[in-house]
Amino acid sequence: MTDTPLLDARGLSKTFGAVRALYQVDFDVLPGEVNALVGDNGAGKSTLIKGLAGIYSFDHGEVSFEGRSVSIHTPRDAAALGIEVVYQDLALADNLDVVANMFLGRERVNGFILDEVGMERSARETLDSLAVTTLQSVRLPVAGLSGGQRQSVAVAKAVMWNSKLVILDEPTAALGVAQTRQVLDLVKRLADRGLGVVLISHNLHDIFEVADRITVLRLGQKVSVFQRKETNQQEVVHAITAGKLVIVPGMAEVDA
Amino acid sequence: MSDQSFQLDRSAETTGEYLRQRWVAIRSGDLGSVPIIIGLVAIIVIFGSLNSTFLSAGNFVNLMLQISGTATIAIGIVYILLIAEIDLSVAFNSAVGAVVMTLLLRPGDPGWPWFAAVPVGLAVSTLLSVLMGVVVTRASVPSFVVTLAGNLALSGVVLLLTTQFSTAGTITISDKVVVGIANSFLPDIWGWVLLAGAVAVAVYLESRRFQNRRARGLSVKPASVIITQLGALSAIGAFAVYYANTNRGVPTVTLILGAFLVFWSFVATKTRFGRHVYAVGGNPEAARRAGINVARVRLAVFAIAGFMAGAGGIIFASRLRSVATNTGGGNLLLNVIAAAVIGGTSLFGGRGKVSSALLGALVITSVDNGMDGLGLNSGIKFVITGLVLLGAVLVDALSSRKSRASGR
Numbered sequence: 001m002t003d004t005p006l007l008d009a010r011g012l013s014k015t016f017g018a019v020r021a022l023y024q025v026d027f028d029v030l031p032g033e034v035n036a037l038v039g040d041n042g043a044g045k046s047t048l049i050k051g052l053a054g055i056y057s058f059d060h061g062e063v064s065f066e067g068r069s070v071s072i073h074t075p076r077d078a079a080a081l082g083i084e085v086v087y088q089d090l091a092l093a094d095n096l097d098v099v100a101n102m103f104l105g106r107e108r109v110n111g112f113i114l115d116e117v118g119m120e121r122s123a124r125e126t127l128d129s130l131a132v133t134t135l136q137s138v139r140l141p142v143a144g145l146s147g148g149q150r151q152s153v154a155v156a157k158a159v160m161w162n163s164k165l166v167i168l169d170e171p172t173a174a175l176g177v178a179q180t181r182q183v184l185d186l187v188k189r190l191a192d193r194g195l196g197v198v199l200i201s202h203n204l205h206d207i208f209e210v211a212d213r214i215t216v217l218r219l220g221q222k223v224s225v226f227q228r229k230e231t232n233q234q235e236v237v238h239a240i241t242a243g244k245l246v247i248v249p250g251m252a253e254v255d256a
Numbered sequence: 257m258s259d260q261s262f263q264l265d266r267s268a269e270t271t272g273e274y275l276r277q278r279w280v281a282i283r284s285g286d287l288g289s290v291p292i293i294i295g296l297v298a299i300i301v302i303f304g305s306l307n308s309t310f311l312s313a314g315n316f317v318n319l320m321l322q323i324s325g326t327a328t329i330a331i332g333i334v335y336i337l338l339i340a341e342i343d344l345s346v347a348f349n350s351a352v353g354a355v356v357m358t359l360l361l362r363p364g365d366p367g368w369p370w371f372a373a374v375p376v377g378l379a380v381s382t383l384l385s386v387l388m389g390v391v392v393t394r395a396s397v398p399s400f401v402v403t404l405a406g407n408l409a410l411s412g413v414v415l416l417l418t419t420q421f422s423t424a425g426t427i428t429i430s431d432k433v434v435v436g437i438a439n440s441f442l443p444d445i446w447g448w449v450l451l452a453g454a455v456a457v458a459v460y461l462e463s464r465r466f467q468n469r470r471a472r473g474l475s476v477k478p479a480s481v482i483i484t485q486l487g488a489l490s491a492i493g494a495f496a497v498y499y500a501n502t503n504r505g506v507p508t509v510t511l512i513l514g515a516f517l518v519f520w521s522f523v524a525t526k527t528r529f530g531r532h533v534y535a536v537g538g539n540p541e542a543a544r545r546a547g548i549n550v551a552r553v554r555l556a557v558f559a560i561a562g563f564m565a566g567a568g569g570i571i572f573a574s575r576l577r578s579v580a581t582n583t584g585g586g587n588l589l590l591n592v593i594a595a596a597v598i599g600g601t602s603l604f605g606g607r608g609k610v611s612s613a614l615l616g617a618l619v620i621t622s623v624d625n626g627m628d629g630l631g632l633n634s635g636i637k638f639v640i641t642g643l644v645l646l647g648a649v650l651v652d653a654l655s656s657r658k659s660r661a662s663g664r
Contacts, residue, residue, distance in 0.1 A: 076547070091545045095538035095606035096531075104535055105546030107528045114526055120474055137475065 004067055006031045006196040007052070007083075007165055012061035014047055021047040022058070024246065025222045027215060029165060029196040034187060036199045036207040039217035040240055045200050048217070049167050053085040054078040066164070084158035085167040090150055094143035098135065099123045101142055102157040126160045127152075130189055134182070148179025155186055165196040172206050184210050204233050218243045271480045291651050292600060292615045299619065303626030310629050313503035320500065321438060323614075323621045324509040325350075325571040326588075330595035330613035331520050332564030335557045337596055338524070339537045340605025341399040343561045345388060345406035346592060350569030351414045351584025353381030357570055358579045359421055361431045370433040378566040384410065385562025386555060393551040411584065418581045425581040429573060437512065438575035441505035447497040450511065455490045462486060509571055513614070516567070520560075521610040533557060537606035568592075587641065594641070595620050598648035620644065 005028040014022040022044045029035045037045050051058045054072045063070055065081050072078050078085075092101050099116070102123045108115040123138050132152045135145070142150055151171050158166050168187065172180040187210045190197050201207050207214060207228075214226045216239040223243025226236060282290060303310040329346050336343045343349075357377030360368040368376075388406045392399045418425050429435055442450070462482055469476045500506045524530040535543040536553045544550050572588075573579050597603060598619050599612025623644055627637045 075545075087545075089541075091539065091542040093535045093538035093542045093606070096534055100531060100535075101542075104531075104542065105548050107531055109528055112527055114528060114531065117468055117472055117474060121472055124474075139475075 004031075005029060005064075006066060008064045009052070010062050012048065012051065012058045012063075014051060014056075014058050020220050022051075022220045025061075025217070025220070027222065029198060030212075031164070031196050032191050032194045033212045034191045034197045034199055034210050036201060036211035036214045037217065038201065038204070038207065038214060038236065038240060042219070043217040043240075044220040045217055046169075047220070049085060049169065049198065049200065052078065052083060053167065054083075079161065079163075082162060082164035083167070084161065084163040084165070086151075086154045086158050086169065086171065088169045088171075088173060090154040092142045092150060092154060095141055097141050098127075098138040098145075098153050101153060102126070102160060104157075106161070122160065123156075126156050129193075130156055130159065130186055132156060132186070146179060147175050148182040151175065151179070151183050152186055155183075155190070159190065159195070163195065165198070166190055167198040167200070169200050170202070171199070172201065172203060180206065204236060207236075208233065216240055216243055219245060221245050221247070271478045274478050274481050289600060289615065291648075292598065292612075292619065295598070295619050296615075296622075299622050299626065303622070303629065307626065307629045310626050313499050315625065315629070316496075317441075317500050317503045317505075317507065319618075319622055319625055320496075320507050320510050321575060322625060323617045324438060324507070324513045325568045325575065326591050326595055326621055327513055327613050327617035328516055328571055329565050329568035329588075329592040330599070330617050331516055331610055332561035332568075333592050333596040334599075334601045334608055334610055334613050335520070335524070335533065335564075336399075336561045337537075337601045337603060338533050338606060338608055339554055339557050341392065341554065341557070342593075342603075343385065343388070343399065343403045343558065343565075344589060344593075345385070345403040345410055346561060346565040346568075347589035348407050348410035348414055348584040349381050349384050349562060350565040350572070350588070351579065352384065352410050352417075352569070353377040353566030354569035354573035354583060355414055355417045355427070355579045356380045357434070358427050358429055358573060359417065361429060361434060362421075362427070363430060370431050373431075374434065374570060377570055378563055381566025381569065382559050382562040385558045385565065389555045389558025392558070393554050407589070414584055415581055418579060418583070426578050427580070428578040434570070434574050435577050436508065436574075438507065438509045438571050439577070440508045442508060442511065444501045444505055447501055447506040450506075451490075451493050451497050454514075455486070455493070458486060458489070509574075512571075516564070517610060517614055520564075524610050529553070529556070534606055539606075587638070590641070590645070591617075591620050591624075594645040594648065597652060598645065600652075602652055603649065604652075616648075 007027070007029040009025070009027045012022050012025045012027065013020075025044070025048060027037075027048065037048065039045050050056060052063070052072065054075045054077045057071075057073050063072060065083075070077075070081060072081070072083070093104065096104070099120045103119050108119050120138060127135060127138065130152070132149075134149060135152075142153060145153065155166070155168070155171070171183050171187070175183060184206060187197060187199060191210075191212070199207065199211060211228050214228060214231065214236055215222065216224045216226070216236065218240060223245065224236075224239040226239075300311070309315055329350055332346060333343065354377060357373045360366060360373035360376060361370065384406070388399075388402050391397055391402045418427060421427060466476050466479065466482065497506055524533065532543065532548045532553050535546070535548060536550050540550055543553075569584065573583070595616035596608070596613055597616065599608075599614070599616030601608025601612045601616075620641070623641060624637065627640060632640075
């Protein structure tokens with residue numbers, strides 16, 4: 001782990017009409033670190049990651065990536081920097097096999113013809129490097145995979161494109177115990193490979209297992225950042241429900 | 257990478273294991289071409305025993321001729337179904353293309369040569385489908401409604417054009433090349449030469465694929481399975497050529513249909529565009545997030561459906577040597593959609609093969625042909641054709657439900 005942050009965002013703000021979704025949020029991720037983003041519903045987690053993913057732009061704030069100031073306006077900008085998001089619904093086409101899904105929209109071709117052999121090899125290599133060994137065949141339609149396997153495929157898809165920062169939106173929300181285990185192991189391996197990982201989750205148990213740092217949002221503001229080793233669940237829960245706000249919505253605005 | 261996972265993948269390389277995995281797939285709802293093969297065997301047994309001429313060489317050649325137009329239009333329908341849309345205008349769209357071509361061919365008025373009139377006919381049908389596709393994608397109106405409206409309007413266009421340019425409502429085609437499309441036969445030797453060429457190319461491609469995957473450490477289908485499949489297909493082809501040659505020979509139009517099947521199968525399975533077609537049908541949101549221009553894929557598929565409708569319309573016109581007020585009517589629309597569905601293309605999008613157009617057209621046309629041979633009246637024919645279609649749709653619905661239940 002180095003000290004230069006992979007992602008360093010300062011003073012991010014975003015309003016939707018009268019709703020202040022994000023207010024003056026600072027957020028950073030180190031390479032090789034799992035930074036868990038927690039907060040109650042409506043705390044601004046989705047707004048923050050969608051802004052970083054280029055789904056929409058922030059109103060205010062600066063984002064640096066690998067020490068350089070960048071502007072992210074479209075998902076393509078984010079992908080070009082090496083930021084990949086795995087959304088909760090995974091966005092896999094059930095009728096296509098694992099290889100086809102991992103290369104969807106970025107298929108390799110020889111002339112006009114799909115380079116199936118090359119794609120299958122790369123897909124296998126990526127899956128093997130993440131130690132995803134429960135897949136019987138990468139030529140199975142993803143409809144036939146378990147929830148954990150589908151999550152693994154979606155993560156492998158995100159990792160394959162030389163990504164540096166992977167954002168996982170509630171990756172374990174719909175999974176059973178064994179499959180959650182599988183995905184958390186995968187999250188750890190991503191960080192071990194030197195990637196920055198942002199993990200959004202409501203499950204503090206999962207978070208305390210894999211996160212290095214825990215960033216707490218509340219009502220669109222950052223209320224605390226904890227080192228996992230120096231905190232406990234009560235402290236985090238307290239921050240989520242009653243963390244100290246810079247400004248209180250509905251009250252007269254104070255200068256931050 | 258670890259060797260361990262590759263060993264896992266090698267598991268399907270023995271014949272026994274391959275068959276076991278296929279059996280598991282079938283039981284969990286991935287039926288492949290099993291229902292269609294059962295259906296064809298049933299048709300051969302039933303009509304063959306009821307009517308001695310059904311299995312004659314003459315009727316076999318008739319079937320090859322009858323199937324061609326239906327299968328050609330059904331290829332376009334397969335593409336439309338793959339993106340989970342429907343095109344109910346293909347029947348009259350095919351007629352419009354055929355009528356436009358026929359009008360342009362009329363001797364001296366304007367007396368265009370076939371190589372100008374045929375492309376214009378195809379272009380008109382393609383353009384009409386694209387226009388409907390634009391309404392579907394831009395205005396987000398269900399394709400069901402747009403193409404139903406299109407079907408009604410185009411049936412009017414056919415009526416207007418045919419009555420405008422003839423008093424009897426029938427315009428004959430005298431161009432030799434166009435008439436020859438569905439009324440000429442390949443010399444016996446050419447049937448064999450083309451079949452041998454096709455088999456040689458298939459063997460070459462399969463063995464190259466096998467070696468290529470082997471060389472790069474990927475799993476391969478067992479050689480025994482590949483050889484059995486190629487052998488069976490070659491045997492069926494050889495029997496078809498032999499049997500047709502004892503009568504009039506292989507129809508020219510069968511060669512055209514074969515070329516369409518090979519080309520559109522290639523596009524569907526080997527190209528980036530084809531991959532995107534399946535993705536749009538399977539999960540449009542995933543396709544959109546992957547950076548695929550979903551609207552453009554949909555429009556291109558409508559263009560394919562229109563083009564193939566035009567081609568099928570020209571084949572039908574060639575066979576009848578004319579177009580008339582009722583061209584494109586009757587149960588043509590039902591037959592082409594039924595062909596695609598019976599052949600195994602799902603109505604729910606994303607699942608199916610171009611070859612299902614051929615297999616389905618074979619079923620629907622031979623049922624029709626068999627009932628004609630028995631002299632059944634139209635009422636009974638409609639009822640039975642309807643039941644066959646219902647059966648195919650039920651197989652599709654049940655197998656998709658089973659696939660969901662077993663998570664495949």
